[in-house]
Amino acid sequence: MQHELPHTVQEHASETFGPVPAVSAKAVNMRFGNFYAVKNASFQLEQGRFLTILGPSGSGKTTLLRMIAGFLTPTSGEIFIKGEAVNAVAANKRAIGMVFQKLALFPHMTAAENVAFPLKMRRFDARTIPDRVLQYLKLVRLDGLENRRIHELSGGQQQRVAIARALVFEPDLLLLDEPLAALDRKLREEMQLEFRRIQKELGVTTINVTHDQREALVVSDRIIVMNNAEIQQNAAPIQMYRSPENPFVATFIGVTNVFSGKLVKRVGDTASVLVGEQELSGQSRLGSSNITRFESGAAVKCALRAEQIRIAREGKPLDKTDFSFTGRIADVIFEGERQIYVVDVPGVSADPIRIFHHDQDEFATHHIGELVHVGWNTNDMHVYAGIS
Amino acid sequence: MDALEGVFAVAWPKGGGKLTPYLLLVPAISVVGLLVIGLVYIGDSSLRTLDRTTFLFSENYSLENYRRALSEGFTYTIIWRSLFGAFVVTIITLILAFPYAYMMVRTRSALVRKALLIALFLPFFIGQVVRAYGWLIILGNQGIINDALGLIGIEPLRLLFNYPAVIFGLVQYMLPFAVLMLAPALTAIPEEMEAAAGSLGADWFQTLLHVVLPMAKPGLIGSGIVVLTLTLTDFAMPAILGGGTQDFIANAIYDQFFRTSDQGFGSALTIILVATGSLVVGIALATFGAGTLALGKSENEVR
Ligand SMILES: Nc1ncnc2c1ncn2[C@@H]1O[C@H](COP(=O)(O)OP(=O)(O)OP(=O)(O)O)[C@@H](O)[C@H]1O
Ligand SMILES: [Mg+2]
Numbered sequence: 001m002q003h004e005l006p007h008t009v010q011e012h013a014s015e016t017f018g019p020v021p022a023v024s025a026k027a028v029n030m031r032f033g034n035f036y037a038v039k040n041a042s043f044q045l046e047q048g049r050f051l052t053i054l055g056p057s058g059s060g061k062t063t064l065l066r067m068i069a070g071f072l073t074p075t076s077g078e079i080f081i082k083g084e085a086v087n088a089v090a091a092n093k094r095a096i097g098m099v100f101q102k103l104a105l106f107p108h109m110t111a112a113e114n115v116a117f118p119l120k121m122r123r124f125d126a127r128t129i130p131d132r133v134l135q136y137l138k139l140v141r142l143d144g145l146e147n148r149r150i151h152e153l154s155g156g157q158q159q160r161v162a163i164a165r166a167l168v169f170e171p172d173l174l175l176l177d178e179p180l181a182a183l184d185r186k187l188r189e190e191m192q193l194e195f196r197r198i199q200k201e202l203g204v205t206t207i208n209v210t211h212d213q214r215e216a217l218v219v220s221d222r223i224i225v226m227n228n229a230e231i232q233q234n235a236a237p238i239q240m241y242r243s244p245e246n247p248f249v250a251t252f253i254g255v256t257n258v259f260s261g262k263l264v265k266r267v268g269d270t271a272s273v274l275v276g277e278q279e280l281s282g283q284s285r286l287g288s289s290n291i292t293r294f295e296s297g298a299a300v301k302c303a304l305r306a307e308q309i310r311i312a313r314e315g316k317p318l319d320k321t322d323f324s325f326t327g328r329i330a331d332v333i334f335e336g337e338r339q340i341y342v343v344d345v346p347g348v349s350a351d352p353i354r355i356f357h358h359d360q361d362e363f364a365t366h367h368i369g370e371l372v373h374v375g376w377n378t379n380d381m382h383v384y385a386g387i388s
Numbered sequence: 389m390d391a392l393e394g395v396f397a398v399a400w401p402k403g404g405g406k407l408t409p410y411l412l413l414v415p416a417i418s419v420v421g422l423l424v425i426g427l428v429y430i431g432d433s434s435l436r437t438l439d440r441t442t443f444l445f446s447e448n449y450s451l452e453n454y455r456r457a458l459s460e461g462f463t464y465t466i467i468w469r470s471l472f473g474a475f476v477v478t479i480i481t482l483i484l485a486f487p488y489a490y491m492m493v494r495t496r497s498a499l500v501r502k503a504l505l506i507a508l509f510l511p512f513f514i515g516q517v518v519r520a521y522g523w524l525i526i527l528g529n530q531g532i533i534n535d536a537l538g539l540i541g542i543e544p545l546r547l548l549f550n551y552p553a554v555i556f557g558l559v560q561y562m563l564p565f566a567v568l569m570l571a572p573a574l575t576a577i578p579e580e581m582e583a584a585a586g587s588l589g590a591d592w593f594q595t596l597l598h599v600v601l602p603m604a605k606p607g608l609i610g611s612g613i614v615v616l617t618l619t620l621t622d623f624a625m626p627a628i629l630g631g632g633t634q635d636f637i638a639n640a641i642y643d644q645f646f647r648t649s650d651q652g653f654g655s656a657l658t659i660i661l662v663a664t665g666s667l668v669v670g671i672a673l674a675t676f677g678a679g680t681l682a683l684g685k686s687e688n689e690v691r
Contacts, residue, residue, distance in 0.1 A: 069583075069587055070586075070587070071583050071586070071587075090586075091583070091586040091587050092586045092587070092588075092589050092590055092591055094587075096587055097587070097588075098583075098584070098587045100580050100583070100584055101580075102578060102580055104578065104580040104581050104583070104584035106581065106584075106585075106598075106599060106602075106603075107603065108602045108603060108605075117585075117588055117590075117598070118588035118589050121585075121588055121589035121590045121594055121598075122588075122589040165588065166587075166588075169588075169589065
């Protein structure tokens with residue numbers, strides 16, 4: 001990837017006309033000693049959008065968010081809110097609402113007192129405070145519970161208080177640091193939609209941090225994927241899913257098979273590669289510049305999503321796929337709404353290939369040990385430059 | 389080990405499981421019990437008057453000792469001096485201990501934390517009497533400070549044997565106790581709370597006032613009560629730094645027991661001291677509620 005870096009930086013540096021972005025970061029670094037928690041992060045977020053920062057644990061998501069909130073000052077680079085550089089602005093002087101991972105509700109106050117707190121601190125007209133508090137408690141559907149202490153509320157209700165408290169002073173920006181991580185799945189999915197509803201209703205620009213890829217795909221207008229302190233890709237959910245920019249993004253979102261191979265040749269957007277003993281072709285994601293670097297023989301990684309692979313019983317060959325191989329079912333994993341076949345295809349990959357079952361007519365018809373045909377189309381396999 | 393477990397198995401039959409928690413209380417209760425016996429004994433002798441001619445105690449009970457104690461202005465002076473001193477020391481100690489404990493808990497540098505902890509424990513190793521004696525050397529008429537003042541031509545100041553000296557010594561003595569009791573209370577406040585207050589618009593002072601102090605209340609009350617009672621009953625600091633002119637209740641009691649040998653009167657003073665202390669703690673608990681001592685379930689635990 002490294003050779004592409006100058007290219008992307010240039011893209012960010014180019015002047016953007018049109019409305020001022022709600023938030024932007026320019027080449028932001030955060031270093032703790034010699035360790036980079038966030039490295040060269042640049043992005044822009046338009047007014048009213050819902051951005052999710054997605055990435056594995058330790059990838060720097062919270063650190064990036066804390067810099068935007070003003071709890072940390074970048075080692076270098078600059079963060080802009082509504083076009084203004086804010087590195088030197090203290091957290092309590094920024095108009096940012098934040099919902100914390102552990103909520104950080106004040107236990108010695110009632111729900112209403114918690115929501116009123118930012119209004120008092122920000123010197124809102126005291127006469128308007130009670131109405132405003134009630135209005136926001138209604139927004140999060142907590143009217144009637146305003147006089148409960150925090151420990152007298154359920155987990156989901158506490159979430160709602162935290163959201164109301166972060167929004168009640170009409171901040172420029174709402175930051176969510178995995179506030180849903182501790183909830184059980186059903187409540188989490190309910191709250192995800194709730195966040196989305198409230199965000200749409202108020203139109204507040206929101207940055208959400210999570211390592212739940214489903215949440216990212218469901219609630220966001222845009223997704224930034226981070227890994228090892230660096231932004232890997234910044235795209236709309238569908239684009240992120242359909243055209244991941246590198247093998248990390250491809251494997252981090254969705255269930256993806258990766259084969260290592262060698263480049264044979266590249267013609268336009270199609271790359272021919274040698275994987276195992278097979279010559280396959282796929283969509284080239286080798287980048288448009290620096291063609292000479294990708295001579296034949298260069299190491300490549302091929303990514304293929306589990307749902308793009310077809311599977312059929314032996315003797316009933318696949319007719320509509322560009323490639324087809326014979327394999328043997330190694331395992332069948334039942335996940336409720338779907339089924340995953342783990343298939344050994346020795347000619348293509350040393351590791352077994354994971355395939356989602358598609359055929360509604362023939363649900364769960366393959367058994368462990370059975371011989372099957374597996375196949376896919378050229379367009380569905382993405383070819384990336386190999387790391388080595 | 390097996391042998392030990394065998395002995396335990398005999399001493400602790402399986403059926404005794406329910407009783408075990410109560411059995412574990414026995415040692416503590418016996419110690420407290422001894423104290424109660426002592427108190428009963430003191431209560432008994434406080435009701436007997438000393439016959440000055442025979443130096444024997446009367447057979448029959450009377451309230452004469454209490455009448456004498458409560459009719460003498462000296463008693464009130466001492467009680468007032470002790471109570472007022474205890475309040476002043478408690479307040480100064482808490483004001484000093486809070487930032488110390490806060491720094492110790494919140495600092496990012498392990499080195500600073502260790503240094504603060506060692507500085508805190510050092511006086512414990514020295515002990516109260518030696519420490520008070522140290523103050524004599526520093527603050528005395530021929531002490532280090534007056535020597536230094538003499539060098540720049542200032543007349544020796546009387547820095548010892550007065551009330552401020554006793555207060556000063558007591559604050560210095562109580563500080564580690566207060567810090568050690570405050571530290572866990574402050575540790576229990578998640579740092580995120582302060583960040584949250586900041587993002588909601590509070591500056592550091594508002595955060596302290598509206599978030600940190602209220603959440604630290606149990607620790608403040610707990611350490612306040614400990615400092616208050618320890619000061620109220622202290623003996624060494626008033627004796628050494630007050631030089632006999634600044635007696636607290638405990639010093640007066642000591643005098644009665646070991647100087648005048650009027651055990652009856654001393655006992656009456658003791659009972660008055662115990663009653664005063666109990667009253668003060670009782671008022672404090674009634675005002676702030678026993679719940680603030682963080683006994684039982686903590687309110688800070690948010691699910
Ligand atoms: N104050 C700090 N001092 C030193 N290292 C830090 C500090 N804060 C964070 N880090 C390191 O920076 C890296 C990124 O941390 P960060 O909290 O941003 O991760 P994250 O993506 O939010 O992870 P998670 O999903 O587990 O919350 C981690 O390796 C972490 O150990
Ligand atoms: Mg995090």
